[in-house]
Amino acid sequence: MAAEGARGLSQTQKVFTFKDEEESVTVTIPEVLDPEFGMYVWPCAVVLAQFVWKRRGALRNRTVLEIGAGVSLPGVLAARLGSRVFLSDSAQLHSLQNCVQSCRANGLEVREVRSEVTAGTKATVGSEVGILPLSWGHMTPALLSLPPVDVILGSDVFYSPQDFESVLVTVAMLFRKNPLAQFWTTYQVRSSDWSIELLLSRWRMSCELVPLRSFDADRPELAGSRLPGNHSVQMMLVAPDNRRRSLQR
Numbered sequence: 178m179a180a181e182g183a184r185g186l187s188q189t190q191k192v193f194t195f196k197d198e199e200e201s202v203t204v205t206i207p208e209v210l211d212p213e214f215g216m217y218v219w220p221c222a223v224v225l226a227q228f229v230w231k232r233r234g235a236l237r238n239r240t241v242l243e244i245g246a247g248v249s250l251p252g253v254l255a256a257r258l259g260s261r262v263f264l265s266d267s268a269q270l271h272s273l274q275n276c277v278q279s280c281r282a283n284g285l286e287v288r289e290v291r292s293e294v295t296a297g298t299k300a301t302v303g304s305e306v307g308i309l310p311l312s313w314g315h316m317t318p319a320l321l322s323l324p325p326v327d328v329i330l331g332s333d334v335f336y337s338p339q340d341f342e343s344v345l346v347t348v349a350m351l352f353r354k355n356p357l358a359q360f361w362t363t364y365q366v367r368s369s370d371w372s373i374e375l376l377l378s379r380w381r382m383s384c385e386l387v388p389l390r391s392f393d394a395d396r397p398e399l400a401g402s403r404l405p406g407n408h409s410v411q412m413m414l415v416a417p418d419n420r421r422r423s424l425q426r
Contacts, residue, residue, distance in 0.1 A: 191218055193250065193400035195230040202257050205282045206248050216275060221333035221363035222250045223402055224394050224410045228361060231392040233258045239327040244311055244347065245334040247272055249279045252330060256285050256306050263323060268310030280306050313343035316350045326355045331362040335373060342376050349380045352417040360415035377415065387412040
């Protein structure tokens with residue numbers, strides 16, 4: 178049933194259940210029926226969350242940063258699975274509040290990290306999820322204050338071609354601070370004319386396509402949701418230069 182949110186917009190909740198023979202985890206994501214992109218779960222987010230689920234053993238006790246998080250399904254799942262998580266998105270929209278609501282809907286404590294945080298200040302403590310603003314192409318004091326990051330998550334961050342390079346500039350800056358990190362990202366193919374291959378080369382990154390069938394994501398229904406549907410989604414692992422860590426295994 179839809180409810181009315183703080184801004185007078187209809188709010189619903191989507192429930193995603195990730196399970197196998199060993200364990201099961203349910204994540205609840207509040208959605209707002211609003212034309213802004215970051216207000217609801219996109220197909221790419223479900224596919225990336227499925228990859229996180231299948232790689233959960235490698236992510237436990239690791240530090241994970243989700244960029245362009247929106248309603249934060251992959252990041253919230255990582256936190257539920259034992260990762261130390263930071264969620265980031267634009268401070269210009271209501272995206273940071275979406276991150277906060279998604280965390281609270283899943284019983285996760287939250288600490289918001291504002292841009293005035295000075296370098297060297299820890300962005301979160303204990304089991305809290307850190308929430309911080311991010312602008313494509315800019316390394317803010319809040320980002321600089323983060324502890325070493327193992328994995329960067331980003332679902333459908335390559336949405337608008339005019340932002341592709343700015344997204345990769347952000348990732349490149351994070352790689353410079355975290356040279357052993359990987360960027361796990363999902364991309365919905367919307368046009369055969371759009372590509373990040375040349376940009377990856379320009380910013381000295383390597384990319385490996387991960388077959389969806391390798392993590393049971395080649396289905397129109399995942400985690401109890403039909404959201405992936407028949408959309409053409411690619412899963413990619415991006416790393417600085419040609420180095421890849423064992424987290425992909």
